[in-house]
Amino acid sequence: MARLRKPKLPGLIGGLGITFKTMLKGNVTVQYPHEREDPAPRARGVIALKEENCTVCMLCARQCPDWCIYIEGHKEKRPPRREGGRERTVSVLDRFDIDYALCMYCGICVEVCPFDALHWSPEYEYSEFRIAPLLHDKVKLGEWEATVPETEPLELGAEVKGKK
Amino acid sequence: MIHLAVDAGWGLTLGIKTVIVLGLIPLGALILGYTFLLKMMSHMQSRLGPMEAGPHGTLQLVADGVKFLQKEDIMPAESDRYVFAIAPAVVVMSTFLIFIVIPAGPKLVVDNLDVGVFYALAVSSLSVVGVLMAGWSSANKFALLGALRAAAQLIAYELPLLLAVVGVVMQAGTMDLQGIVGAQANGSIFGWSGIGNPFILTQFVGFGLFLVASQAELTQTPFDMPVAESELVSGYMVEYTGFRFLFFFIGEFGTAFAFAALAATLFLGGWAIPGVTNTGLMEVLGPIVLFTKLMIVAFLMFWVRFTYPRLREDQLQALAWKVLIPVALANILITGIFKVAF
Amino acid sequence: MSTTDTPMPRLPELEVDRRAWRHLADAAVGVELDTGDMILNLGPQHPATHGTLRLVVRLDGERVLAADPVIGYMHRGYEKLTEVRSYPQITTLINRIDWLSSFANEVPFIHGAEKLMSIEAPPRAQYIRTILTELSRIATFVLFLGEMGLQLGALTPAFWGFRDREHVLNLIEGVTGGRFHPNFNRIGGIKDDLPWGWINETRNVMKIVIDACVDFENVLAGNEIFEARTRSIGIIPGGLGAAYGVSGSNLRASGVDWDLRRDGKPYLAYPELDFKVWTHPDGDSWSRYWVRLQETRESALMVLQLLDQLPSGPIMAKVPRIIKVPEGEIWVETENPLGQMGYYIVSKGATGPFRVKIRSASFSNVSILPWLLRGVYVPDVITILASLYFILGDIDR
Numbered sequence: 004m005a006r007l008r009k010p011k012l013p014g015l016i017g018g019l020g021i022t023f024k025t026m027l028k029g030n031v032t033v034q035y036p037h038e039r040e041d042p043a044p045r046a047r048g049v050i051a052l053k054e055e056n057c058t059v060c061m062l063c064a065r066q067c068p069d070w071c072i073y074i075e076g077h078k079e080k081r082p083p084r085r086e087g088g089r090e091r092t093v094s095v096l097d098r099f100d101i102d103y104a105l106c107m108y109c110g111i112c113v114e115v116c117p118f119d120a121l122h123w124s125p126e127y128e129y130s131e132f133r134i135a136p137l138l139h140d141k142v143k144l145g146e147w148e149a150t151v152p153e154t155e156p157l158e159l160g161a162e163v164k165g166k167k
Numbered sequence: 168m169i170h171l172a173v174d175a176g177w178g179l180t181l182g183i184k185t186v187i188v189l190g191l192i193p194l195g196a197l198i199l200g201y202t203f204l205l206k207m208m209s210h211m212q213s214r215l216g217p218m219e220a221g222p223h224g225t226l227q228l229v230a231d232g233v234k235f236l237q238k239e240d241i242m243p244a245e246s247d248r249y250v251f252a253i254a255p256a257v258v259v260m261s262t263f264l265i266f267i268v269i270p271a272g273p274k275l276v277v278d279n280l281d282v283g284v285f286y287a288l289a290v291s292s293l294s295v296v297g298v299l300m301a302g303w304s305s306a307n308k309f310a311l312l313g314a315l316r317a318a319a320q321l322i323a324y325e326l327p328l329l330l331a332v333v334g335v336v337m338q339a340g341t342m343d344l345q346g347i348v349g350a351q352a353n354g355s356i357f358g359w360s361g362i363g364n365p366f367i368l369t370q371f372v373g374f375g376l377f378l379v380a381s382q383a384e385l386t387q388t389p390f391d392m393p394v395a396e397s398e399l400v401s402g403y404m405v406e407y408t409g410f411r412f413l414f415f416f417i418g419e420f421g422t423a424f425a426f427a428a429l430a431a432t433l434f435l436g437g438w439a440i441p442g443v444t445n446t447g448l449m450e451v452l453g454p455i456v457l458f459t460k461l462m463i464v465a466f467l468m469f470w471v472r473f474t475y476p477r478l479r480e481d482q483l484q485a486l487a488w489k490v491l492i493p494v495a496l497a498n499i500l501i502t503g504i505f506k507v508a509f
Numbered sequence: 510m511s512t513t514d515t516p517m518p519r520l521p522e523l524e525v526d527r528r529a530w531r532h533l534a535d536a537a538v539g540v541e542l543d544t545g546d547m548i549l550n551l552g553p554q555h556p557a558t559h560g561t562l563r564l565v566v567r568l569d570g571e572r573v574l575a576a577d578p579v580i581g582y583m584h585r586g587y588e589k590l591t592e593v594r595s596y597p598q599i600t601t602l603i604n605r606i607d608w609l610s611s612f613a614n615e616v617p618f619i620h621g622a623e624k625l626m627s628i629e630a631p632p633r634a635q636y637i638r639t640i641l642t643e644l645s646r647i648a649t650f651v652l653f654l655g656e657m658g659l660q661l662g663a664l665t666p667a668f669w670g671f672r673d674r675e676h677v678l679n680l681i682e683g684v685t686g687g688r689f690h691p692n693f694n695r696i697g698g699i700k701d702d703l704p705w706g707w708i709n710e711t712r713n714v715m716k717i718v719i720d721a722c723v724d725f726e727n728v729l730a731g732n733e734i735f736e737a738r739t740r741s742i743g744i745i746p747g748g749l750g751a752a753y754g755v756s757g758s759n760l761r762a763s764g765v766d767w768d769l770r771r772d773g774k775p776y777l778a779y780p781e782l783d784f785k786v787w788t789h790p791d792g793d794s795w796s797r798y799w800v801r802l803q804e805t806r807e808s809a810l811m812v813l814q815l816l817d818q819l820p821s822g823p824i825m826a827k828v829p830r831i832i833k834v835p836e837g838e839i840w841v842e843t844e845n846p847l848g849q850m851g852y853y854i855v856s857k858g859a860t861g862p863f864r865v866k867i868r869s870a871s872f873s874n875v876s877i878l879p880w881l882l883r884g885v886y887v888p889d890v891i892t893i894l895a896s897l898y899f900i901l902g903d904i905d906r
Contacts, residue, residue, distance in 0.1 A: 013733065014727070014731035014732040014733050014735075014736070015475070015732060015733055015734070017727045017728075017731060017732075018474050018475065018727060018728040018729075018731070018732050019470060019471070019474050020727075021724055021727055021728050022211045022470065022473060022474040022665055022728070023211075023470070025210075025211055025212070025213055025665075025669070026207065026210040026211045027210075028213070029213075030209070030210060030213050030214050030215050031213050031214065031672050031675070032213075032214045032215040034215065034218060042682060043679070043682045043683040043686070043704070044704070045682070045683065045684070045685070045686040045701070045704065046682055046686050046687075047686040047687050066595070066597070066598070068594060068598040068601055068602060107601060107690075108687065108690070109598075109601035109690070109692045110686065110692060110700075111597050111598065111601065114597075114700070115597075123686060155704050155705060156704070156705040157702045157703060157704060157705060158702065158703040158704065158705055158706075158707055158708055159821070160633065160819060160820070160821030160822070208664070208665075211665050212664070212665050212667075212668035212669070213668060213669065213672050214668060308547060308549055309549075312549075312571075312887070388662050388663070388664075389662065389734050391662060392888070473663075473664055473665050474663065474665060474728065475662070475663055475732065475734050476658055476661035476662040476663040476729070476732065476734050476735050476738060477661060477662030477663075477734070477738075477888075478734055478737065478738070479737075479738055479886060479888045479889070480571065480886070480888065481886070482737050482738075
């Protein structure tokens with residue numbers, strides 16, 4: 004059975020005291036856009052694409068719960084690496100769009116990519132006045148790569164050093 | 168009469184007084200609204216409040232006023248159109264009428280009635296009619312609930328308000344406000360007249376009652392059942408938009424200004440600084456002194472408003488009838504005994 | 510794995526008032542309009558109903574004669590959605606059931622899937638999951654402490670609730686990347702490990718939370734006006750509450766000493782923790798507020814304990830690359846901040862479940878409203894709604 008803690012002053016006066024104290028203590032407002040608060044390095048702000056790693060395996064587009072990734076690619080023939088070898092076929096990425104109007108920021112695409120082509124970046128200031136520009140294409144996604152932070156150190160006791 | 172440098176006629180004097188009072192209400196509402204509603208409340212809530220409009224958000228209420236003025240004037244289809252339109256005016260009218268008797272200097276009063284304080288409290292209760300009109304004509308159940316609660320509450324708290332002031336009147340010996348200010352400025356405490364005799368020292372019970380009752384008259388938390396934001400979403404004002412809502416808003420803060428000024432006059436000494444008798448100087452300093460004192464009272468009122476939750480309607484009524492009125496009557500009794508004994 | 514291997518945990522002796530059942534039948538939609546009574550629609554858009562809950566009350570003056578909650582305005586079809594999604598995708602979606610304490614929603618689901626696969630997450634993963642669950646409990650409750658004051662008219666504590674919640678959300682963002690929707694559980698463990706410096710930050714934030722609890726206690730719980738508004742309002746008798754399915758802090762505030770973290774099947778790191786289950790003998794709104802206040806403090810102390818005991822090691826067990834959960838059915842329930850949340854997962858061996866039944870806490874908490882709201886005043890309706898603390902996403906799924 005729990006005990007009630009009787010406040011020392013009548014509660015009404017005590018309440019007034021706390022409000023007064025808070026008034027004098029200072030505020031917690033960050034005056035955006037004059038001041039900015041930087042989110043944590045892991046914050047899921049926007050997804051960046053490293054095009055040279057992508058092999059058009061379509062895993063991210065398939066796993067996305069919202070189906071907001073649109074991928075188109077074609078196969079091309081490349082000359083063999085050595086004399087007398089076969090011709091290689093490579094997949095070339097034609098179109099890689101992420102529709103941020105649909106994106107849930109869940110991160111499944113970043114996680115399932117076997118070739119480390121997608122990365123999270125904590126950038127969040129890309130709002131638009133219309134919905135159409137929220138479809139970021141290959142070029143724009145490549146630009147976000149510059150904002151991807153370095154892998155950060157982990158706490159003591161973690162087995163894997165750095166995150167993927 | 169207002170003492171003017173130039174001897175003006177009756178019409179011009181009336182015109183100037185009207186303009187001053189009409190201008191004073193929104194200005195007072197603006198100042199109170201900005202200082203307490205926007206800044207003090209924000210700081211109590213660990214935030215900054217408006218900062219963009221004007222330096223540190225001083226012009227925010229002006230911007231709000233302009234915004235309200237340019238809104239569409241919507242009237243509910245089933246409402247009683249004439250009553251709906253007139254109701255805000257009735258509420259604000261009672262505020263204007265209070266300002267007639269409040270003195271800001273030795274001669275700075277619109278009309279120093281002999282029944283000053285009685286008149287002020289009487290006209291402040293006219294706002295009940297306006298509130299009922301607003302709630303009924305809105306054709307909205309929430310508004311009706313709010314208006315009925317308001318009517319019951321405002322009527323119930325008239326009595327403690329009045330009875331609290333009776334003690335002051337008994338001590339001052341007069342009902343007109345200049346006389347009360349004079350009694351405080353020229354009075355003495357047990358023979359020492361250093362700070363005059365502000366009635367808050369002897370009538371502290373009355374001061375407390377006046378504050379509580381005026382909090383209820385203004386339908387401010389903890390007595391804001393009629394306007395309970397999280398239940399009735401503005402209660403009787405819920406159907407009002409645009410400049411009619413602006414009227415209610417100005418009425419609410421203007422009345423807060425008026426009641427704070429009344430409390431400062433009745434209990435804290437009004438415009439007078441004890442010891443300073445230079446009337447010319449007081450004509451200029453008086454309004455400033457009164458303003459300072461009323462800001463102190465308003466600070467107390469708004470401090471309580473932003474801290475406490477609201478009382479339920481029946482608890483509110485029980486507080487008025489079972490606690491405040493007996494305390495007020497006891498206060499009158501004791502004041503009477505002291506008045507006769509000393 | 511069948512659901513009947515362990516016996517049902519024992520609830521205390523229940524005294525069900527037979528008259529209570531009559532009101533379930535009365536709560537039909539479409540309350541008749543009698544002369545002299547007024548029907549008030551605390552409509553889907555209302556500040557007091559925490560979302561799109563519609564409460565049709567029949568009033569006599571200011572007294573409620575009958576009340577009828579109409580839910581479903583926010584139904585998003587979760588159980589249908591889960592039929593066509595895989596387990597990682599579902600983990601993302603179910604964050605959004607109870608959006609204030611989103612991590613806690615993932616835990617029973619992942620726990621159930623792991624049990625079906627007979628996989629145990631490593632201890633470090635269990636500990637971090639527990640820490641995040643308790644953090645989300647703190648986040649929810651701190652908001653509750655503030656916004657119950659708001660429902661009652663005290664404007665200021667609501668902002669303090671949001672302010673203190675920000676610290677916890679920043680912590681969750683530091684680990685998972687998302688403030689509201691962590692999406693951090695994976696079958697077999699968790700996604701990432703803790704970043705450097707997080708443990709110290711968490712310790713500081715827990716101190717802030719404990720100080721904030723003292724503030725809330727003085728400004729609200731000890732305030733005479735708050736007590737006048739909440740004492741003896743909305744009393745839920747313990748046995749009746751359990752019969753209606755009320756769970757969590759609401760039931761503990763009625764004196765029922767029942768907490769799934771201690772009394773249910775063991776899950777996460779709770780068996781290794783030393784914590785107190787707070788109850789209160791009255792069943793009124795004040796005690797619900799008080800119990801949640803104490804539980805917030807208790808959660809902060811639990812997080813500090815967990816941080817001290819945090820084992821090192823891997824955070825993910827060995828799982829195959831393509832996760833296919835073997836056939837079977839399982840029922841898992843956990844103590845979520847809002848109450849008892851449970852998932853009944855039916856799996857037919859595919860990458861996604863065949864059927865998931867979600868038992869959400871608020872759905873049952875709201876079912877007691879027709880009984881609870883008879884004869885109270887309109888302002889008390891607001892108090893009761895605030896003190897029961899349901900989230901619409903949780904009711905409607």
